[in-house]
Amino acid sequence: MMIKNVFLLFCAFSISIYSGAQSLQFEEALSKAHLGRTNRDSALLKANRAFELAQKENSEESINKALTYIGAAYYNRRETDTARFILNKARPSLKKGSFEHGMATWYSGKVCLRSAKYDSAKQYYLQAKEIFAQLDSVLFVSNCLAEIGLTQGMQGNYSEALKWFTQSYENKLKNGLEAETDDDLHNIATVYMRQGSYDKAIEFFRKSIELKDGEGDYSPYIGIGGAFNLQGIPDSALFYYKKAYGMASAEKALGGVVSAAINISNIYFQKKEHRSAIDYLQIASATGAVSARSVPSVYGEMGKNYFGLKMLDSAKYFLMLGLEESFVVNNRQYKAETSEFLSMILAEQEKFEEAYDYAMMSMTYADSINRERRDDAITDQRVKLETLKKQHEIDALHAENQIHQYKQLLLIIGGVSLTLIGVLAFFNLRSRTNLKQAKLEEEKAVLQLELEKRQAQLSAHTLHMIHHKNGLEEIEQHLVELDGVGKQKIKNVISINKAQEKDWDNFNNYFSDVHAQFFDILKSHHQDLTQSEIRLCALVRMNLANNEIATLLNIEPKSVKMARYRLKKKLTLEEEQDLNSYIQKLELAGSRMRQG
Structure with missing residues (x-):
């Protein structure tokens, strides 16, 4: 009997040791997943290892902890939908107020921000900030403040963005985390750039450089170069862009090499030093690190520089490549700009029919972009109007509820006082007046929106007519050096286009709508x-x-x-x-x- 008890005690002790070792392995894997966030594949591998150990423990809390880091790893791998699904599964089951609960909430905000759901992102960040504040996690509180700043900056609310970025920066300084302020300095400097406060932007970029003793990070130099470039000081901009290029090359940071090289080529283009500009664009292209959306721009800039060197065939070749790539990424702005340059090159080569086709293509894309911007503005107004209408409906329901309450009160009291009846009648009349006034305001807003729409159509059509005729006159000017019957035929076509009465009929219709x-x-x-x-x-x-x-x-x-x-x-x-x-x-x- 004694031997049996000793054996049972030994088994229990062994199970306890095994279970403790497994829990230790889980915590170790979880820690590595957290610390390895910058290495996306490694982080996902460690998080999955933690998940397997949690399943062996059959611990729901451990499983949801591991799911949090798996969701974070998928977010960092830019697999946003997968990250959203996993985080939504884990977050409700995590222990409220725990570090992982804060992490899951924070990453849910990141997922919403990447999906341009700014209000939802802000709410998640505010919730995460409160959780991290209770845990005395200063760094993560600051991270949440900075992320809220991003939600504002991405909507163009730069004053609000600056407020949140500054809070993040000051919170770190107050708690002795100056070494962690680099991102905040960049964010603050970028907002000042957007606001046109270039001296302030340069001040904060330089603070970032001082933070690292001028070593390691090339991006502040690109920022300072950009500030000088926007102020029209190309030589200073070129100095800082080349400084960034040298640092990025030394670090073998291909993204930095591409960014600096493209900016340097832009300065050389401004200075009409086209050969130097082409050299740096070729360097950027040779890295193989140019993003898909930037490829049309690189080809387009190559073409423009060859055009500046009067090497028309080379210019045409690269501009055609840029136009093809712009169709791949569906960038209408690139299409409009590249088509315009191709039209100029073909005109110089006296290929006027092709030049005309590309000029029309450029104008078509430019009109499309302008029309979309105008439609977006009208849509914004319509949304505001719908919001106003809904608010009026809410006010109307509120007023009706008040009237209903007054009637109930009247039935209960049963005519106790004529004064009370008078008061009820007064409120009833005022509510109806408010409703009528609200309806009138709504109708007025609809009419104003319709008038603005028609005025926009009239202005757009008039600008289109002017743009169309200017383009024809520009082609006419290229015909001056031509002789013979071909010249007269083209002139006749242009004259017919100039005299088109259809444009005037449309003009009269749009004008009559407004006046x-x-x-x-x-x-x-x-x-x-x-x-x-x-x-x-x-x-x-x-x-x-x-x-x-x-x-x-x-x-x-x-x-x-x-x-x-x-x-x-x-x-x-x-x-x-x-x-x-x-x-x-x-x-x-x-x-x-x-x-x-």
Whole structure:
């Protein structure tokens, strides 16, 4: 019996030792997963090892801890959807207020930030900050503050971003973590750059350099170079870009080499030292570290520099490569810029039909970009209007609830006091008045939005007409040196395009949408005006300059001045009377008369 008890005691002791060893292995794997975050593959490997050990322990808490680091590793590997799924599974089951709970919440914020869900990201970061504050983890509190700054900066709220970045920086300084402030210094400097405060940006970039005694990190030098470049001081910018290039080359940091080389080539392009610019672009390309989205830009810059050297075939070759790559990454801005340069090269090579095609392509992409920006602005206004409408509906429901409460109170009291009835009637009337006023405000906002939309269409169409005719005139100028029948044929085509009445029909439609009664009022006061004079009145009403009117009417600016002078005579205006003011007053007076 005694031997049996000793044997059972020995087994229990052995199991205890094995279990303790396994727990120790789990904690060790978890620590390595945490410490190895910068090495993505290693971190994922260690986190998966911790997960396997946790499953052997059959410990739900350990499993969710391991899942937190697996989710973090997938985020660092840029597998965002997988990271989101794993973190959402682990986070609710973690011990509230634990370090892993803070980590899971923090990384959930990172996932939302990468997905451009800024409000959700901010909420996660605020929650994580509170958890880390309770754990006295100063560094992670500062990290959360900095991440909130990123959510603001990525939305263009630079003042708010600067506030959060500064809090992160000061929190580290206050707690003796000055060595960890490099990212904060970069963030603060970048915000100052965005705000145009270049001296402040340079000040914080230099603090970053001093923090590391001028060694190790090339990025502050690129930042300072950028600040000088934006201020139009290319020689100083070039000095710092080359400093960054030397440091990145010494560290074999290919990303830094690419960034510095491209910036150096940009300065040489500004200085018209195209051969040097090409040399650095070739260095950047040869690293093999140029990102897919930057490839069209590198090829495009090569083409522009060869164009500057008048090596048109080489310029055309690289610009065509850049255009092809811009289709791969679907970057319309690159497409517009590259097409424009190709048009210029082909025009110099007297390949006018191809030049015209690329010029039209460039204008099409430019119009598309402008139209999208305008549509985005209109969409923003519509969202604001919908928000206002929802708020009015909420206010209306709130008012209805108040009315309902008042009626219930009236039924309960049963006419105890005429004064109470009077008070209820007053509130009822005021609520209805507020509802009516809110409806009127809503209708007014809708009308204003529609007017702004039509004004935007009119302006866009007018700019398109001017841009179109300017492009045709530029091609005409290239035809001056040509002789023969071919020249006359092209001129005839251009003249036909310039005289297109379809553009004027569209112009009249857009103009009438914005100035509904303008033409009727004008004709009712001046029946003898010709169609050309009525058209001139419309362009004057839009406050266009003489050179813009000349482009639209296909005449010389001095002819516009003569036409305005003859129009004033026909309208029987005194010499000192302003034609613009008269037409505006005539429209206003006519509109009031018709409304009356």
